[in-house]
Amino acid sequence: MRNHIDREEGRFPADIKKTKQREEIFRILTSAREPMSAVDIYNCLLKTMPDAGFAISTVYRSLAVFEEKGYVAKTSLTGSDMSYFEWCQGQHRHYAVCLKCHKLIPLKDCPFEHMELDAAEDFTITGHKLELYGYCKGCRL
Amino acid sequence: MRNHIDREEGRFPADIKKTKQREEIFRILTSAREPMSAVDIYNCLLKTMPDAGFAISTVYRSLAVFEEKGYVAKTSLTGSDMSYFEWCQGQHRHYAVCLKCHKLIPLKDCPFEHMELDAAEDFTITGHKLELYGYCKGCRL
DNA sequence: CTTACTGCAAAGGATTTGCAGACTA
DNA sequence: TAGTCTGCAAATCCTTTGCAGTAAG
Numbered sequence A, B: 001m002r003n004h005i006d007r008e009e010g011r012f013p014a015d016i017k018k019t020k021q022r023e024e025i026f027r028i029l030t031s032a033r034e035p036m037s038a039v040d041i042y043n044c045l046l047k048t049m050p051d052a053g054f055a056i057s058t059v060y061r062s063l064a065v066f067e068e069k070g071y072v073a074k075t076s077l078t079g080s081d082m083s084y085f086e087w088c089q090g091q092h093r094h095y096a097v098c099l100k101c102h103k104l105i106p107l108k109d110c111p112f113e114h115m116e117l118d119a120a121e122d123f124t125i126t127g128h129k130l131e132l133y134g135y136c137k138g139c140r141l
Numbered sequence C: 001c002t003t004a005c006t007g008c009a010a011a012g013g014a015t016t017t018g019c020a021g022a023c024t025a
Numbered sequence D: 001t002a003g004t005c006t007g008c009a010a011a012t013c014c015t016t017t018g019c020a021g022t023a024a025g
Helices: A020-031 A038-048 A056-068 B020-031 B038-048 B056-068
Strands: A072-076 A083-087 A095-098 A104-106 A123-136 B072-076 B083-087 B095-098 B104-106 B123-136
Touching: A020 A038, A020 A056, A020 A083, A038 A056, A038 A083, A056 A072, A056 A083, A095 B123, A123 B095, B020 B038, B020 B056, B020 B083, B038 B056, B038 B083, B056 B072, B056 B083
Parallel strands: A095 A123, B095 B123
Antiparallel strands: A072 A083, A095 A104, A123 B123, B072 B083, B095 B104
């Protein structure tokens, strides 16, 4: 997990070997406003750098490295079978996901921000996943 | 979703066509103490009825039918790439999942039971997913 | 220079689907 | 009987892996 005192937002992590591909993935992920799937990122890469010859496997491997160091969070969302990745910008976020159009609506606060402890005995809680689901304005019946 | 006034716990849902396979899946799922993957259920089926010649596709198809009517909840858990299915017994449950051994520890109450509304604007919340993760007693460093 | 990273293609694993036969209501 | 459900096998889709060549420090 990320314990670096000198960690700066917007800079490529110092404890991860820098490569052209990783920098590009970093850029895409840090400028995204919501979680992206590996395939989303891959397509984005193809548009940005059509001649670079990226491979989807590189995307997965890079994401795994980022995740391992705690820079990226991997989640799965209701209504989709694939994984989504989000750059952990300081504090985490949660979403309300529309069951029909799959739109993601970020929640302002995390209700669990100040109650991380003591929910279960004999268990050290290091994090949580929270997702609300239902129907957004346009999809409501 | 399940709106039947005469719904009884422990009975096979009246609004789903009853077949030998579905009854068996129903039985397994309603007597399970925690979420099962489709493969878990399939293996269970093989043990219980070795000569029946079940197919894994039947399991998936039956689960989809149960889910569609709101009898079964499909989730994905941190640390695993597959889906887990749980019979919705009246009220839902949440779990703390160990990042190391993947043990599931049920939470006593759902912190969201009484605050379903108003977390996001223009969004009708119909449910939520909550999962705590960390390390259980035996896996703690 | 040495080690780690990448592209490519093939493998893997979970889940879905087409089809003809079997079963339920 | 009519329509749905099932088993089987093949097909998908997402994700991972092996390998030989390439790039980073």
